[in-house]
Amino acid sequence: MANISPDPFAGALGAAAQATDATLAALIDAGAAGFPRGAAEAAGAVRLWDAMRYALFAGGKRLRPFLVLAAADVCATDPASVRPGALRVAAALELVHCYSLVHDDLPAMDDDDLRRGQPTVHRKFDEATAILAGDALLTLAFEVLADTATHTDGAVRAALVAGLAKGAGAAGMVAGQALDLAAADIADPSAGFVRRVQALKTGALIAFSCEAGARIAGADAAAIAALGAYGDHLGALFQITDDLLDVEGDAAAVGKALGKDADQGKATFVALLGVDGARREARDRHGMALESLDLFGKKAELLGAAADFVLHRRA
């Protein structure tokens, strides 16, 4: 991955974001070019594609695309040759992530006015447009993966489509969101329950990003499993640091309202173990994420640095 900063991880994250943004912009421009076909279609279609663009290009970190590209680089014998397909997979992951944020911010879910420091999609447009934009981002992700431009081997494309469906759907992120909403009615959630909610809500998509990078690079089963385990631990670490930011972060840096978890009765390690206990859990997960990379030696240094970044992140 090209390095454009003195900090190798920051440079790689920035380069991944730039390349993913270019891929996303091309996909959105190509899709929007088919609309409107006449004056009657104009208002609705233009508004929909504008809302999709707004949701995508609001300054996200692009961590999931970075993970796809870095995992592909670790596994590929010739990283440059797998890069075009890996970028499409990276874009698909960001499409699903952005959809989840749009829907999570809706009044029926977290009811947020700000995301990434800007009005949420339903605030900028309206609720119906936000629902539709989220639906369209999600479905576009599968269209991207299923296209032969992503990989010439249909079996690889099918594995990517199935893996993303599992990670994002009722066995993954959507299930996690459902448990998260239900947790408000559970008086005494156990650590096991909190781990399960976090593994599904946040971990499933992060773990799949790592696995998908390995798959697009033609990795063997051991490498796919190791990167999946790394992604599981990184996802848990990411959610714990998200919960810590909710109690001790800087709202301007995080770009959204903080202090909502306790009000909403969210099942978090901060609620269960306090700030120090949550920090301990985060350090444990960080250690386990690094151990999962042992198989790859020095080749996985950037992924190790990503775990360090997540442990210490302020946004």
Ligand code: GRG
């Ligand atoms: C609505 C189906 C559905 C699922 C929502 C992702 C999610 C599930 C809820 C978001 C709530 C939340 C803030 C979870 C914490 C983890 C997370 C996804 C944080 C935001 O991800 P970042 O920090 O965002 O990678 P950026 O803005 O950098 O893209």
